[in-house]
Amino acid sequence: MNALVLPGVYAPQDDTALLAEALRAEPMPPGARVLDVGTGSGALALEAARLGAEVTAVDLSWRAVWTARLNAWLNRLPVRIRRGNLFGPVRGRAYDVIVANPPYVPAPDAGPEPRGRSRAWDAGHDGRLVLDRLCRDAPGLLRPGGVLLLVHSALSGPDRTLELLRAAGLKAAAVNRRWIRFGPVLRSRAGWLRERGLLAPAEESEELVVIRAERPC
Template identity: 60%
Template structure:
Protein backbone atom coordinates (compact mmCIF):
# COMPACT_ATOMS: atom_id res chain seq x y z
CA UNK A 1 0.00 0.00 0.00
CA UNK A 2 1.30 3.47 -0.86
CA UNK A 3 0.46 7.02 0.08
CA UNK A 4 0.42 6.78 3.89
CA UNK A 5 1.38 10.11 5.40
CA UNK A 6 0.68 9.28 9.04
CA UNK A 7 0.05 6.11 11.00
CA UNK A 8 -0.63 7.92 14.25
CA UNK A 9 -4.06 7.55 15.75
CA UNK A 10 -6.01 10.83 15.70
CA UNK A 11 -7.29 12.30 18.95
CA UNK A 12 -10.49 10.46 19.77
CA UNK A 13 -13.82 12.12 20.53
CA UNK A 14 -15.98 10.41 23.12
CA UNK A 15 -17.88 7.34 21.96
CA UNK A 16 -21.60 7.99 21.94
CA UNK A 17 -24.37 5.98 23.52
CA UNK A 18 -26.77 5.34 20.68
CA UNK A 19 -30.21 3.92 20.04
CA UNK A 20 -29.78 0.99 17.65
CA UNK A 21 -32.72 -1.11 16.42
CA UNK A 22 -32.14 -4.78 15.52
CA UNK A 23 -30.57 -5.16 12.08
CA UNK A 24 -28.77 -1.78 12.13
CA UNK A 25 -24.97 -1.77 11.93
CA UNK A 26 -23.40 -1.46 15.36
CA UNK A 27 -20.69 1.25 15.45
CA UNK A 28 -17.35 -0.54 15.56
CA UNK A 29 -13.63 0.20 15.27
CA UNK A 30 -13.98 1.64 11.76
CA UNK A 31 -16.77 3.98 12.88
CA UNK A 32 -14.82 5.42 15.79
CA UNK A 33 -11.58 5.55 13.80
CA UNK A 34 -13.31 7.74 11.22
CA UNK A 35 -14.90 9.83 13.99
CA UNK A 36 -11.41 10.41 15.38
CA UNK A 37 -10.16 11.48 11.95
CA UNK A 38 -13.03 13.94 11.66
CA UNK A 39 -12.22 15.28 15.11
CA UNK A 40 -8.65 15.95 13.95
CA UNK A 41 -9.54 17.17 10.44
CA UNK A 42 -9.97 20.89 11.01
CA UNK A 43 -13.55 20.79 9.77
CA UNK A 44 -14.65 24.43 9.42
CA UNK A 45 -17.33 25.73 11.74
CA UNK A 46 -20.66 25.96 9.95
CA UNK A 47 -19.79 23.20 7.47
CA UNK A 48 -22.41 21.37 5.42
CA UNK A 49 -21.75 17.67 6.02
CA UNK A 50 -22.90 14.47 4.34
CA UNK A 51 -22.70 11.14 6.20
CA UNK A 52 -22.93 8.28 3.69
CA UNK A 53 -23.99 4.80 4.84
CA UNK A 54 -24.98 6.39 8.11
CA UNK A 55 -26.13 3.40 10.16
CA UNK A 56 -27.07 4.68 13.61
CA UNK A 57 -25.83 8.16 12.71
CA UNK A 58 -22.73 8.00 14.90
CA UNK A 59 -20.66 10.01 12.41
CA UNK A 60 -23.47 12.45 11.70
CA UNK A 61 -23.77 13.09 15.42
CA UNK A 62 -20.01 13.56 15.72
CA UNK A 63 -20.11 16.14 12.92
CA UNK A 64 -23.11 17.96 14.40
CA UNK A 65 -21.47 18.20 17.82
CA UNK A 66 -18.18 19.37 16.24
CA UNK A 67 -19.55 22.56 14.68
CA UNK A 68 -21.34 21.52 11.50
CA UNK A 69 -24.26 23.79 10.60
CA UNK A 70 -26.21 21.01 8.89
CA UNK A 71 -25.76 17.27 8.41
CA UNK A 72 -27.48 14.96 5.94
CA UNK A 73 -27.34 11.27 6.90
CA UNK A 74 -27.97 8.86 4.02
CA UNK A 75 -28.68 5.14 4.20
CA UNK A 76 -30.69 2.59 2.24
CA UNK A 77 -32.11 1.05 5.43
CA UNK A 78 -35.33 2.42 6.88
CA UNK A 79 -34.36 1.06 10.29
CA UNK A 80 -31.05 2.87 10.13
CA UNK A 81 -32.76 6.13 9.31
CA UNK A 82 -35.17 5.62 12.20
CA UNK A 83 -32.09 5.27 14.42
CA UNK A 84 -30.56 8.43 12.96
CA UNK A 85 -33.79 10.38 13.52
CA UNK A 86 -34.12 9.15 17.10
CA UNK A 87 -30.49 9.78 18.04
CA UNK A 88 -30.56 13.27 16.53
CA UNK A 89 -33.92 14.12 18.09
CA UNK A 90 -32.78 13.09 21.55
CA UNK A 91 -29.85 15.52 21.25
CA UNK A 92 -31.72 18.26 19.33
CA UNK A 93 -29.12 18.23 16.57
CA UNK A 94 -29.55 19.51 12.97
CA UNK A 95 -29.41 16.16 11.18
CA UNK A 96 -31.63 15.27 8.22
CA UNK A 97 -32.14 11.54 7.54
CA UNK A 98 -32.40 10.68 3.84
CA UNK A 99 -33.14 7.27 2.36
CA UNK A 100 -31.33 6.58 -0.86
CA UNK A 101 -28.06 6.06 -2.68
CA UNK A 102 -25.28 8.33 -3.91
CA UNK A 103 -27.60 9.84 -6.51
CA UNK A 104 -30.08 11.04 -3.88
CA UNK A 105 -27.27 12.31 -1.67
CA UNK A 106 -25.67 14.24 -4.53
CA UNK A 107 -28.83 16.22 -5.19
CA UNK A 108 -28.51 17.87 -1.78
CA UNK A 109 -24.92 19.04 -2.37
CA UNK A 110 -22.42 20.43 -2.65
CA UNK A 111 -20.99 19.61 0.77
CA UNK A 112 -17.99 20.91 2.66
CA UNK A 113 -17.33 17.49 4.19
CA UNK A 114 -18.37 14.01 3.08
CA UNK A 115 -17.96 11.18 5.59
CA UNK A 116 -18.13 7.58 4.37
CA UNK A 117 -17.92 4.24 6.10
CA UNK A 118 -19.31 2.14 3.26
CA UNK A 119 -19.60 -1.64 2.98
CA UNK A 120 -16.13 -2.99 2.09
CA UNK A 121 -15.92 -6.64 3.23
CA UNK A 122 -15.31 -9.00 0.29
CA UNK A 123 -18.11 -11.52 -0.07
CA UNK A 124 -18.61 -14.42 -2.53
CA UNK A 125 -22.34 -13.72 -2.92
CA UNK A 126 -24.61 -10.65 -3.19
CA UNK A 127 -25.39 -8.88 0.07
CA UNK A 128 -28.81 -9.19 1.65
CA UNK A 129 -30.55 -8.13 4.84
CA UNK A 130 -28.40 -6.63 7.59
CA UNK A 131 -25.25 -7.81 5.77
CA UNK A 132 -25.75 -4.99 3.24
CA UNK A 133 -23.99 -2.82 5.84
CA UNK A 134 -20.69 -4.66 5.34
CA UNK A 135 -20.76 -7.11 2.39
CA UNK A 136 -19.52 -5.55 -0.85
CA UNK A 137 -18.98 -8.10 -3.59
CA UNK A 138 -16.04 -10.41 -4.37
CA UNK A 139 -13.39 -7.68 -4.04
CA UNK A 140 -15.15 -5.48 -1.47
CA UNK A 141 -15.52 -2.61 -3.92
CA UNK A 142 -19.15 -2.64 -5.08
CA UNK A 143 -19.79 0.66 -3.27
CA UNK A 144 -16.21 1.95 -3.10
CA UNK A 145 -15.73 2.10 -6.88
CA UNK A 146 -18.82 4.24 -7.41
CA UNK A 147 -18.09 6.45 -4.42
CA UNK A 148 -14.46 7.12 -5.36
CA UNK A 149 -15.42 7.91 -8.95
CA UNK A 150 -18.33 10.24 -8.16
CA UNK A 151 -17.65 11.97 -4.86
CA UNK A 152 -15.71 14.88 -6.42
CA UNK A 153 -18.94 16.26 -7.88
CA UNK A 154 -20.49 16.30 -4.41
CA UNK A 155 -17.79 18.45 -2.82
CA UNK A 156 -17.77 22.25 -2.60
CA UNK A 157 -14.51 24.05 -3.48
CA UNK A 158 -11.94 23.18 -0.78
CA UNK A 159 -14.32 20.52 0.53
CA UNK A 160 -13.01 17.12 1.51
CA UNK A 161 -13.94 13.46 1.84
CA UNK A 162 -12.97 11.29 4.80
CA UNK A 163 -13.31 7.63 3.85
CA UNK A 164 -12.54 4.59 6.01
CA UNK A 165 -12.03 1.07 4.73
CA UNK A 166 -9.87 -1.99 5.13
CA UNK A 167 -6.65 -2.58 3.21
CA UNK A 168 -8.26 -5.86 2.11
CA UNK A 169 -10.42 -3.79 -0.24
CA UNK A 170 -7.42 -2.25 -2.10
CA UNK A 171 -6.48 1.16 -0.72
CA UNK A 172 -4.28 1.98 -3.72
CA UNK A 173 -7.25 1.59 -6.06
CA UNK A 174 -9.29 4.03 -3.98
CA UNK A 175 -6.44 6.55 -4.05
CA UNK A 176 -6.04 6.18 -7.82
CA UNK A 177 -9.75 6.62 -8.51
CA UNK A 178 -10.01 9.67 -6.28
CA UNK A 179 -6.97 11.30 -7.89
CA UNK A 180 -8.29 10.50 -11.38
CA UNK A 181 -11.45 12.44 -10.49
CA UNK A 182 -9.37 15.56 -9.75
CA UNK A 183 -9.01 15.26 -5.97
CA UNK A 184 -5.80 15.22 -3.96
CA UNK A 185 -5.95 12.02 -1.94
CA UNK A 186 -3.74 10.65 0.82
CA UNK A 187 -3.99 8.16 3.66
CA UNK A 188 -4.00 10.27 6.81
CA UNK A 189 -4.30 7.50 9.40
CA UNK A 190 -3.86 3.73 9.55
CA UNK A 191 -4.08 1.12 12.27
CA UNK A 192 -4.20 -2.68 12.52
CA UNK A 193 -7.13 -4.44 14.17
CA UNK A 194 -7.87 -8.10 14.82
CA UNK A 195 -10.45 -9.74 12.60
CA UNK A 196 -13.98 -9.50 13.91
CA UNK A 197 -16.56 -12.30 13.56
CA UNK A 198 -17.38 -11.57 9.90
CA UNK A 199 -13.76 -11.54 8.76
CA UNK A 200 -12.90 -14.63 10.81
CA UNK A 201 -15.80 -16.54 9.30
CA UNK A 202 -14.68 -15.48 5.81
CA UNK A 203 -10.96 -16.14 6.21
CA UNK A 204 -10.88 -19.19 3.93
CA UNK A 205 -12.60 -17.30 1.09
CA UNK A 206 -10.26 -14.33 1.56
CA UNK A 207 -7.19 -16.59 1.47
CA UNK A 208 -8.40 -18.39 -1.65
CA UNK A 209 -9.10 -15.05 -3.33
CA UNK A 210 -5.57 -13.88 -2.53
CA UNK A 211 -6.83 -10.98 -0.42
CA UNK A 212 -5.08 -12.05 2.80
CA UNK A 213 -2.07 -14.19 3.62
CA UNK A 214 -2.45 -17.74 4.90
CA UNK A 215 -3.22 -17.66 8.61
CA UNK A 216 -3.70 -13.88 8.69
CA UNK A 217 -5.84 -12.76 11.62
CA UNK A 218 -5.76 -8.99 11.36
CA UNK A 219 -6.53 -6.24 8.89
CA UNK A 220 -5.37 -2.67 8.50
CA UNK A 221 -7.93 0.10 8.63
CA UNK A 222 -7.11 3.31 6.80
CA UNK A 223 -8.68 6.74 6.61
CA UNK A 224 -8.30 8.48 3.26
CA UNK A 225 -8.67 12.25 2.96
CA UNK A 226 -9.49 13.49 -0.53
CA UNK A 227 -9.71 17.26 -1.09
CA UNK A 228 -11.16 19.31 -3.89
CA UNK A 229 -8.96 22.24 -4.97
Protein backbone atom coordinates in the same frame (compact mmCIF):
# COMPACT_ATOMS: atom_id res chain seq x y z
CA MET B 1 -19.06 6.74 20.79
CA ASN B 2 -22.42 5.85 22.31
CA ALA B 3 -25.42 5.40 20.05
CA LEU B 4 -28.66 3.50 20.28
CA VAL B 5 -28.66 0.73 17.66
CA LEU B 6 -31.85 -0.97 16.54
CA PRO B 7 -31.74 -4.61 15.34
CA GLY B 8 -30.40 -4.92 11.81
CA VAL B 9 -28.48 -1.61 11.91
CA TYR B 10 -24.68 -1.47 11.74
CA ALA B 11 -23.30 -0.67 15.18
CA PRO B 12 -20.37 1.77 15.52
CA GLN B 13 -17.11 -0.18 15.59
CA ASP B 14 -13.37 0.41 15.14
CA ASP B 15 -13.81 1.74 11.61
CA THR B 16 -16.38 4.28 12.83
CA ALA B 17 -14.04 5.40 15.63
CA LEU B 18 -11.09 5.74 13.26
CA LEU B 19 -13.13 7.84 10.84
CA ALA B 20 -14.44 9.98 13.72
CA GLU B 21 -10.82 10.76 14.68
CA ALA B 22 -10.15 11.98 11.15
CA LEU B 23 -13.34 14.04 11.19
CA ARG B 24 -12.36 15.75 14.44
CA ALA B 25 -8.97 16.63 12.92
CA GLU B 26 -10.61 18.60 10.10
CA PRO B 27 -11.05 22.38 10.52
CA MET B 28 -14.80 22.78 10.98
CA PRO B 29 -16.00 26.38 10.94
CA PRO B 30 -19.55 26.86 12.24
CA GLY B 31 -22.06 26.18 9.50
CA ALA B 32 -19.75 23.97 7.46
CA ARG B 33 -21.87 21.58 5.39
CA VAL B 34 -21.20 17.90 6.10
CA LEU B 35 -22.69 14.84 4.43
CA ASP B 36 -22.59 11.40 6.08
CA VAL B 37 -23.22 8.73 3.42
CA GLY B 38 -24.46 5.38 4.71
CA THR B 39 -25.01 6.81 8.17
CA GLY B 40 -26.16 3.61 9.94
CA SER B 41 -26.80 4.57 13.55
CA GLY B 42 -25.91 8.19 12.79
CA ALA B 43 -22.77 8.18 14.96
CA LEU B 44 -20.61 10.12 12.49
CA ALA B 45 -23.39 12.56 11.65
CA LEU B 46 -23.82 13.32 15.35
CA GLU B 47 -20.05 13.80 15.71
CA ALA B 48 -20.10 16.36 12.90
CA ALA B 49 -23.09 18.15 14.44
CA ARG B 50 -21.24 18.40 17.77
CA LEU B 51 -18.44 20.16 15.89
CA GLY B 52 -20.90 22.84 14.76
CA ALA B 53 -21.51 21.62 11.23
CA GLU B 54 -24.76 21.68 9.28
CA VAL B 55 -25.23 17.94 8.76
CA THR B 56 -27.17 15.80 6.31
CA ALA B 57 -27.13 11.99 6.65
CA VAL B 58 -28.28 9.41 4.12
CA ASP B 59 -28.93 5.67 4.33
CA LEU B 60 -30.73 3.16 2.14
CA SER B 61 -32.15 1.26 5.13
CA TRP B 62 -35.33 2.54 6.76
CA ARG B 63 -34.17 0.97 10.03
CA ALA B 64 -30.96 2.98 9.85
CA VAL B 65 -32.86 6.16 9.03
CA TRP B 66 -35.14 5.78 12.04
CA THR B 67 -32.21 4.80 14.28
CA ALA B 68 -30.24 7.88 13.23
CA ARG B 69 -33.28 10.12 13.72
CA LEU B 70 -33.84 8.69 17.17
CA ASN B 71 -30.19 9.22 18.13
CA ALA B 72 -30.27 12.79 16.85
CA TRP B 73 -33.41 13.44 18.91
CA LEU B 74 -31.97 11.83 22.04
CA ASN B 75 -28.80 13.90 21.72
CA ARG B 76 -30.71 17.09 20.82
CA LEU B 77 -28.60 17.58 17.70
CA PRO B 78 -29.95 19.00 14.42
CA VAL B 79 -29.25 16.46 11.69
CA ARG B 80 -31.21 16.09 8.44
CA ILE B 81 -31.63 12.39 7.77
CA ARG B 82 -32.83 11.14 4.40
CA ARG B 83 -33.49 7.69 2.98
CA GLY B 84 -31.87 6.95 -0.35
CA ASN B 85 -29.11 5.21 -2.25
CA LEU B 86 -25.78 6.97 -1.68
CA PHE B 87 -25.98 10.47 -3.21
CA GLY B 88 -29.46 10.14 -4.70
CA PRO B 89 -31.23 12.34 -2.10
CA VAL B 90 -28.63 15.15 -2.32
CA ARG B 91 -28.00 15.57 -6.04
CA GLY B 92 -27.17 19.14 -6.96
CA ARG B 93 -25.86 20.06 -3.51
CA ALA B 94 -22.27 20.66 -2.43
CA TYR B 95 -20.48 19.97 0.84
CA ASP B 96 -17.40 21.00 2.74
CA VAL B 97 -16.89 17.49 4.12
CA ILE B 98 -18.25 14.11 3.04
CA VAL B 99 -17.71 11.15 5.38
CA ALA B 100 -18.33 7.56 4.39
CA ASN B 101 -17.95 4.21 6.12
CA PRO B 102 -19.35 2.03 3.33
CA PRO B 103 -19.69 -1.76 3.03
CA TYR B 104 -16.22 -3.00 2.06
CA VAL B 105 -15.84 -6.69 2.99
CA PRO B 106 -15.12 -9.02 0.05
CA ALA B 107 -17.85 -11.63 -0.19
CA PRO B 108 -17.88 -15.13 -1.72
CA ASP B 109 -20.75 -16.02 -4.03
CA ALA B 110 -21.69 -12.36 -4.22
CA GLY B 111 -24.84 -11.59 -6.15
CA PRO B 112 -25.55 -8.28 -7.86
CA GLU B 113 -26.69 -6.63 -4.60
CA PRO B 114 -26.38 -7.85 -0.98
CA ARG B 115 -29.62 -8.20 0.93
CA GLY B 116 -30.72 -8.00 4.57
CA ARG B 117 -28.21 -7.34 7.35
CA SER B 118 -25.26 -8.29 5.15
CA ARG B 119 -25.90 -5.15 3.11
CA ALA B 120 -24.03 -3.28 5.87
CA TRP B 121 -20.73 -5.07 5.16
CA ASP B 122 -20.79 -7.27 2.02
CA ALA B 123 -19.44 -5.44 -1.02
CA GLY B 124 -19.03 -7.87 -3.89
CA HIS B 125 -16.22 -10.24 -4.76
CA ASP B 126 -13.50 -7.58 -4.43
CA GLY B 127 -15.08 -5.45 -1.70
CA ARG B 128 -15.50 -2.49 -4.05
CA LEU B 129 -19.19 -2.64 -4.97
CA VAL B 130 -19.87 0.66 -3.16
CA LEU B 131 -16.33 2.05 -2.96
CA ASP B 132 -16.02 2.51 -6.72
CA ARG B 133 -19.33 4.39 -6.83
CA LEU B 134 -18.22 6.66 -4.00
CA CYS B 135 -14.94 7.42 -5.75
CA ARG B 136 -16.82 8.21 -8.95
CA ASP B 137 -19.60 10.39 -7.53
CA ALA B 138 -18.26 12.05 -4.36
CA PRO B 139 -15.85 14.49 -6.08
CA GLY B 140 -18.75 16.20 -7.85
CA LEU B 141 -20.43 17.00 -4.52
CA LEU B 142 -17.43 18.67 -2.90
CA ARG B 143 -17.08 22.42 -2.73
CA PRO B 144 -13.67 23.86 -3.73
CA GLY B 145 -11.42 22.97 -0.82
CA GLY B 146 -13.91 20.31 0.29
CA VAL B 147 -12.74 17.01 1.75
CA LEU B 148 -13.85 13.40 1.43
CA LEU B 149 -13.02 11.15 4.40
CA LEU B 150 -13.43 7.47 3.62
CA VAL B 151 -12.59 4.36 5.66
CA HIS B 152 -12.24 0.79 4.46
CA SER B 153 -10.19 -2.36 4.86
CA ALA B 154 -6.81 -2.86 3.23
CA LEU B 155 -8.39 -6.06 1.84
CA SER B 156 -10.47 -3.85 -0.46
CA GLY B 157 -7.69 -2.09 -2.33
CA PRO B 158 -6.84 1.33 -0.86
CA ASP B 159 -4.36 1.91 -3.69
CA ARG B 160 -7.27 1.58 -6.13
CA THR B 161 -9.25 4.12 -4.09
CA LEU B 162 -6.36 6.58 -4.19
CA GLU B 163 -5.93 6.03 -7.93
CA LEU B 164 -9.61 6.73 -8.68
CA LEU B 165 -9.80 9.81 -6.49
CA ARG B 166 -6.63 11.29 -7.95
CA ALA B 167 -7.92 10.60 -11.45
CA ALA B 168 -11.00 12.64 -10.49
CA GLY B 169 -8.76 15.61 -9.70
CA LEU B 170 -8.57 15.27 -5.91
CA LYS B 171 -5.46 15.35 -3.74
CA ALA B 172 -5.71 12.00 -1.96
CA ALA B 173 -3.65 10.24 0.69
CA ALA B 174 -4.01 7.59 3.38
CA VAL B 175 -3.97 9.57 6.63
CA ASN B 176 -4.59 6.95 9.29
CA ARG B 177 -4.25 3.19 9.66
CA ARG B 178 -5.09 0.72 12.40
CA TRP B 179 -4.86 -3.04 12.77
CA ILE B 180 -7.82 -4.77 14.41
CA ARG B 181 -8.66 -8.36 15.23
CA PHE B 182 -11.10 -10.14 12.95
CA GLY B 183 -14.74 -9.80 13.84
CA PRO B 184 -17.35 -12.51 13.21
CA VAL B 185 -17.77 -11.73 9.50
CA LEU B 186 -14.09 -11.98 8.58
CA ARG B 187 -13.56 -15.00 10.82
CA SER B 188 -16.35 -16.77 8.96
CA ARG B 189 -14.72 -16.23 5.56
CA ALA B 190 -11.02 -16.24 6.47
CA GLY B 191 -10.49 -19.53 4.63
CA TRP B 192 -11.93 -18.09 1.42
CA LEU B 193 -9.81 -14.94 1.75
CA ARG B 194 -6.69 -17.08 2.22
CA GLU B 195 -7.56 -19.09 -0.88
CA ARG B 196 -7.69 -15.82 -2.81
CA GLY B 197 -4.31 -14.75 -1.45
CA LEU B 198 -5.73 -11.80 0.47
CA LEU B 199 -4.67 -13.20 3.86
CA ALA B 200 -1.52 -14.90 5.05
CA PRO B 201 -2.01 -18.40 6.55
CA ALA B 202 -1.72 -17.25 10.16
CA GLU B 203 -3.15 -13.76 9.77
CA GLU B 204 -6.02 -12.99 12.13
CA SER B 205 -6.29 -9.21 11.87
CA GLU B 206 -7.07 -6.66 9.20
CA GLU B 207 -5.77 -3.18 8.56
CA LEU B 208 -8.26 -0.33 8.41
CA VAL B 209 -7.30 2.68 6.29
CA VAL B 210 -8.71 6.22 6.35
CA ILE B 211 -8.31 8.06 3.06
CA ARG B 212 -8.54 11.84 2.85
CA ALA B 213 -9.18 13.41 -0.55
CA GLU B 214 -9.39 17.17 -1.06
CA ARG B 215 -10.81 19.09 -4.01
CA PRO B 216 -8.39 21.86 -4.97
CA CYS B 217 -9.64 25.42 -4.54
